[in-house]
Amino acid sequence: MDKTMDDIIREGNAYACIQCGRCTGSCPSGRECGLRTRKIIHMARVGIDVFKTEELWDCTTCFTCQERCPKEVKITDIIIELRNLAVKNSYYPSMADVPKIIIQNLYRTGNGQPLSPEVSKLRSIIGLDKEPNDIAKDKEALADFQKLLDGLPLMRWGGI
Amino acid sequence: MKIGVYVCHCGVNISNTVDVQKVISEVSALPTVAVCRDYQYMCSDPGQEMIAKDIRELGLDRVVVAACSPRMHEPTFRGAVEAAGMNPYCFEMANIREQCSWVHEDKEQATRKAADLVKSSVARAALLEPLNSTEVPVTHAALVIGGGIAGIQTALDIANSGYPVYLVEKDPSIGGHMAQFDKTFPTLDCAACILTPKMVDVARHPNIELLTYSEVESIEGSVGNFHVRIRKKPRYVNVSLCTGCGSCATACRLVGRIPSEFDMGLGKRGAIYVPFPQAVPLRYTIDPEKCLMLKHGKCGTSPKCVDACDRDAIDFSMTEEILEVDVGAIVVATGYKEFDPTIKREYKYGTFKNVMTGLELERIFAPSGPTGGKALINGKVPKKIVFVSCVGSRDKRIGNPYCSRVCCMYIAKQAHLLKEKIPDADITVMYTDMRAFGKGYEEFYERVQKEGIKYRRGNAAEVYEEDGVLHVRAEDTLMGEPYELEADLVVLGTGLEPSDAADAIGHMLHLSRSADKFFLEAHPKLRPVDTVIDGVFLAGAAQGPKDIPDTVAQASGAASHVVNLLSKDVILAEPIVAEVNTDVCAGCRICEILCPYDAHAFDEERNVMTINKAICKGCGSCAAACPSGAIAMNHFRDSQIVAQILEVI
Numbered sequence A: 001m002d003k004t005m006d007d008i009i010r011e012g013n014a015y016a017c018i019q020c021g022r023c024t025g026s027c028p029s030g031r032e033c034g035l036r037t038r039k040i041i042h043m044a045r046v047g048i049d050v051f052k053t054e055e056l057w058d059c060t061t062c063f064t065c066q067e068r069c070p071k072e073v074k075i076t077d078i079i080i081e082l083r084n085l086a087v088k089n090s091y092y093p094s095m096a097d098v099p100k101i102i103i104q105n106l107y108r109t110g111n112g113q114p115l116s117p118e119v120s121k122l123r124s125i126i127g128l129d130k131e132p133n134d135i136a137k138d139k140e141a142l143a144d145f146q147k148l149l150d151g152l153p154l155m156r157w158g159g160i
Numbered sequence B: 001m002k003i004g005v006y007v008c009h010c011g012v013n014i015s016n017t018v019d020v021q022k023v024i025s026e027v028s029a030l031p032t033v034a035v036c037r038d039y040q041y042m043c044s045d046p047g048q049e050m051i052a053k054d055i056r057e058l059g060l061d062r063v064v065v066a067a068c069s070p071r072m073h074e075p076t077f078r079g080a081v082e083a084a085g086m087n088p089y090c091f092e093m094a095n096i097r098e099q100c101s102w103v104h105e106d107k108e109q110a111t112r113k114a115a116d117l118v119k120s121s122v123a124r125a126a127l128l129e130p131l132n133s134t135e136v137p138v139t140h141a142a143l144v145i146g147g148g149i150a151g152i153q154t155a156l157d158i159a160n161s162g163y164p165v166y167l168v169e170k171d172p173s174i175g176g177h178m179a180q181f182d183k184t185f186p187t188l189d190c191a192a193c194i195l196t197p198k199m200v201d202v203a204r205h206p207n208i209e210l211l212t213y214s215e216v217e218s219i220e221g222s223v224g225n226f227h228v229r230i231r232k233k234p235r236y237v238n239v240s241l242c243t244g245c246g247s248c249a250t251a252c253r254l255v256g257r258i259p260s261e262f263d264m265g266l267g268k269r270g271a272i273y274v275p276f277p278q279a280v281p282l283r284y285t286i287d288p289e290k291c292l293m294l295k296h297g298k299c300g301t302s303p304k305c306v307d308a309c310d311r312d313a314i315d316f317s318m319t320e321e322i323l324e325v326d327v328g329a330i331v332v333a334t335g336y337k338e339f340d341p342t343i344k345r346e347y348k349y350g351t352f353k354n355v356m357t358g359l360e361l362e363r364i365f366a367p368s369g370p371t372g373g374k375a376l377i378n379g380k381v382p383k384k385i386v387f388v389s390c391v392g393s394r395d396k397r398i399g400n401p402y403c404s405r406v407c408c409m410y411i412a413k414q415a416h417l418l419k420e421k422i423p424d425a426d427i428t429v430m431y432t433d434m435r436a437f438g439k440g441y442e443e444f445y446e447r448v449q450k451e452g453i454k455y456r457r458g459n460a461a462e463v464y465e466e467d468g469v470l471h472v473r474a475e476d477t478l479m480g481e482p483y484e485l486e487a488d489l490v491v492l493g494t495g496l497e498p499s500d501a502a503d504a505i506g507h508m509l510h511l512s513r514s515a516d517k518f519f520l521e522a523h524p525k526l527r528p529v530d531t532v533i534d535g536v537f538l539a540g541a542a543q544g545p546k547d548i549p550d551t552v553a554q555a556s557g558a559a560s561h562v563v564n565l566l567s568k569d570v571i572l573a574e575p576i577v578a579e580v581n582t583d584v585c586a587g588c589r590i591c592e593i594l595c596p597y598d599a600h601a602f603d604e605e606r607n608v609m610t611i612n613k614a615i616c617k618g619c620g621s622c623a624a625a626c627p628s629g630a631i632a633m634n635h636f637r638d639s640q641i642v643a644q645i646l647e648v649i
């Protein structure tokens, strides 16, 4: 079932927010860009269509804010739900913020941030397989995944 | 049987949803109903008079009022019928407001339900029996547990009214947390100047028996007649010989080696100590956990304290004493404990010494504290200071959803005191919301801002260290910008939690807790100092976070309730209690385990259970559980309840 703004706000416990700003202060991403986590919760609660904002896409879903929020607001969960809502309403991040390459990576490997040689090396140092067991390894699954992506407007922006 | 029924409109609270006239016409048809009337406000003077007149003129046997919850007005109407000459237990109440008009919307169905509720009350009323309260004598003395400012004020007020008071304090001195402060908000009164005289008054008062370094062991009995056992812990110092000169403390081999609890571990004491110089009583105490003599039976060649004491006051053979006292009323004033911020890992308390709690900083200001009142943190004068509000308050994650009510103001006070001592200090307060609600508080908040303290809305998110310097990260929520500040002192505005030592007292007295874990008052608005246990009252932070003005007001309130009770020679005990039919009781003792008030006592000789009427609260747990049906609840007999149920099904 599609979630409405109201569902997202209630399920995420956003009405408990006291606007203390511990989330923004904790946000590693917001230090580098315009993401103001607290403000997203505020805008959502007062009925502004926050899913239309670009900042939503600057969150790395590290969950630091959600872990620290004293009011147990499910902040990162809310951000993810808002992104779903944004895509459903055809609001995508502008190309300036989300480079083509991420979309291309996603299509090519199933991951917006594919395994880098550095990470691969680190993995073997700590005794893990060089490559994780993800979709990039499974050619058949990757082909299925690409079928799912084919035709999405987002893919056109990635030049695919 | 002549029953009078009175249906209340409660303004429009009831009559908006319930067709009162329809209820009246249905109920009037019942054979036992002699008269049925309605009125705008039954609880008002004319309403009560209407009932009284009918009792007198029509000779009613029973009265039913259909109105609000009996929790609200049952005592009012019982009083009214009694004044008109009817036994108060022949009165019955039907709740057609909370349980009907307020919770339904469909008028027709609500009216039907209201009529059913009234009819079932009529059926029950017909079977009610007159009950008579028994008289219980009152012991004219009080027990106050906890010697903080709340307990001190309560004890003094009761004692000044002429009644004896036992004041029990678990620590070696009275004073509580207030004794740890240098100044108090918002007037910046010197805490010692206003507290010490009261402490001395307590010690000298002819009506107060001060029992410090003592704990309540057990409490039995009920309102008017509590029997209390108090354990006096051994001080290993004879208090009638000790003059408080302190020669022993300077001589002790462990002097300056043991963290002082009073100084929040920042200062050091020896194994023989007074917590602070103004302690009352000013008598020394030996810490049995640390003293070499008490732990190992040996302290060098001979105990230094003994050698130093001219008065031979030190006595290692001392043992604990049990004191038994009888009192008519009890006040619980067990106070609070400071929240331990170690679990808020992002603030790094416990990792860095210059991240401190509010109470720790209080000791830095105190002239008798670890720095002699100098603003020194780890030997250095801090120049960049950050305060963090709401640490351990308004925080569901750690289970404290409530506001601690004092932190905003003590932060303002501490920021002011630091600025006074270090004029060039850069002080920032990171806060969630500013709560300056008390008299003179808003003005104080304005004053400290004029003194140059920066208030930035948005609470601190985390503290981290880089190259030996602390940094505090936050968002200035008014600007919508994240920022960070360097700090050589971070003060956490730690909140208040109920004292651990209150747990045992709560169990002994069967006190309930509210969701915030503080003791629950009988009514949040109208009975803020009573508990649901008759004769037991609350004062101070034991009931919820509070500043000193509110604590003292509540303490005086509790004292006045105690005095009210003690001024009576006898009180009437509620007759709604359980009774055992000893001919039927099989002696299984199931009821004994269930009773939350310990009202049951087993008669070994006759192999039957007995119930102490003075302790029984009439909760009915035992009556419901008794497999033999040997226990009957007065006023809630099976026959009465069954008649009530049959009428609605």
Ligand SMILES: Cc1cc2nc3c(=O)[nH]c(=O)nc-3n(C[C@H](O)[C@H](O)[C@H](O)COP(=O)(O)OP(=O)(O)OC[C@H]3O[C@@H](n4cnc5c(N)ncnc54)[C@H](O)[C@@H]3O)c2cc1C
Residues within 6 Å of the ligand: B145, B146, B147, B148, B149, B150, B151, B168, B169, B170, B171, B174, B175, B176, B177, B178, B181, B183, B184, B185, B186, B214, B215, B216, B333, B334, B335, B336, B337, B338, B358, B359, B362, B406, B410, B413, B494, B499, B501, B502, B505, B539, B540, B541, B542, B546, B547, B548, B549, B551
């Ligand atoms: C850092 C800080 C600064 C503050 N500054 C101010 C200020 O400037 N102005 C202001 O108005 N308020 C201030 N407050 C609030 C103030 O501390 C409280 O209002 C006040 O102390 C409450 O008094 P109390 O007697 O209820 O509790 P407490 O002071 O906690 O006293 C309780 C006493 O009961 C004793 N006790 C506990 N359990 C038992 C037991 N089972 N048996 C026997 N004894 C027991 C304890 O040992 C203690 O002596 C501050 C609070 C903090 C944390």
Ligand code: SF4
Residues within 6 Å of the ligand: A016, A017, A018, A019, A020, A021, A022, A023, A024, A037, A038, A041, A068, A069, A070, A071, A072, A073, A075
């Ligand atoms: S941390 Fe939680 S309560 Fe504070 S502003 Fe963010 S969402 Fe609101």
Ligand code: SF4
Residues within 6 Å of the ligand: A023, A026, A027, A028, A029, A030, A037, A058, A059, A060, A061, A062, A063, A064, A065, A066, A075, A076, A079
């Ligand atoms: S989950 Fe997103 S918003 Fe929250 S701290 Fe991480 S990056 Fe910031």
